[in-house]
Amino acid sequence: MKNWERYRDCLETGDFHVHTSYTDGSNSVKEMCEQAIQNGLRLICFSEHVRRVLFYNHDGFLSDIQEARQLYPRLKILAGCEAKVLDSSGSLDVSRDVLEKVEIVIASFHDFPAAPKDGLIRTLFSALKHPRIDIWGHPATFFKLADFTTADYHSIIRECIMRHVLIEDSLKYPSPPSFLDACRELGATLVTDSDAHCIEDLKLVTSK
Numbered sequence: 001m002k003n004w005e006r007y008r009d010c011l012e013t014g015d016f017h018v019h020t021s022y023t024d025g026s027n028s029v030k031e032m033c034e035q036a037i038q039n040g041l042r043l044i045c046f047s048e049h050v051r052r053v054l055f056y057n058h059d060g061f062l063s064d065i066q067e068a069r070q071l072y073p074r075l076k077i078l079a080g081c082e083a084k085v086l087d088s089s090g091s092l093d094v095s096r097d098v099l100e101k102v103e104i105v106i107a108s109f110h111d112f113p114a115a116p117k118d119g120l121i122r123t124l125f126s127a128l129k130h131p132r133i134d135i136w137g138h139p140a141t142f143f144k145l146a147d148f149t150t151a152d153y154h155s156i157i158r159e160c161i162m163r164h165v166l167i168e169d170s171l172k173y174p175s176p177p178s179f180l181d182a183c184r185e186l187g188a189t190l191v192t193d194s195d196a197h198c199i200e201d202l203k204l205v206t207s208k
Contacts, residue, residue, distance in 0.1 A: 002164045003103055004134040007043060010076060014043030016104060016135060017082070017168065017193035022061045025047040026198040029064040033072050040205035047080035047106045050094045062101060082137060085112060088119060090126025099132050108137035118147040124156065128163045135166040138173035138195060138201035150161040153182045166191045171203065
């Protein structure tokens with residue numbers, strides 16, 4: 001069972017992709033939590049950027065999250081990370097130590113070099129095999145690397161379903177509508193996330 005499945009009931013009312021001033025965000029953990037409550041969120045996951053060698057105090061980050069859990073007990077507050085795919089073998093830019101300390105892991109393509117489509121798909125599939133990956137972050141940054149067909153979309157979606165990996169419907173980097181339609185057609189699980197770097201960008205839950 002993947003860790004995200006523990007929070008399945010919060011997929012619609014949670015934001016699983018949020019950054020803070022520990023990396024390239026503008027606000028603190030507490031500020032983000034306060035805004036999350038105002039926005040009607042039941043869950044917030046701080047999926048902070050990571051590297052194999054970190055450039056910030058990760059233990060301090062985790063301590064802030066623990067403190068926020070005491071201050072906002074009605075909000076589910078998770079520690080996560082966003083790790084970029086490094087190379088064609090699908091390896092992730094994250095240390096084992098971080099993976100042992102976080103609850104949710106997002107794998108994303110950032111500044112990945114363009115390559116033949118078949119090779120890119122193999123790279124994605126290799127990354128998705130990682131047992132700790134919960135979410136494939138903003139697929140749009142992967143799809144910009146080559147021209148993908150509907151058949152490619154179907155193959156990728158089926159791999160995500162087989163690996164029990166959530167597909168992110170990113171508010172910041174929207175996926176092609178045809179890809180999202182294919183996700184729904186094939187029964188993939190989507191999660192709408194903000195990839196917020198400031199309180200103004202946090203996901204807003206509206207009553208139906």
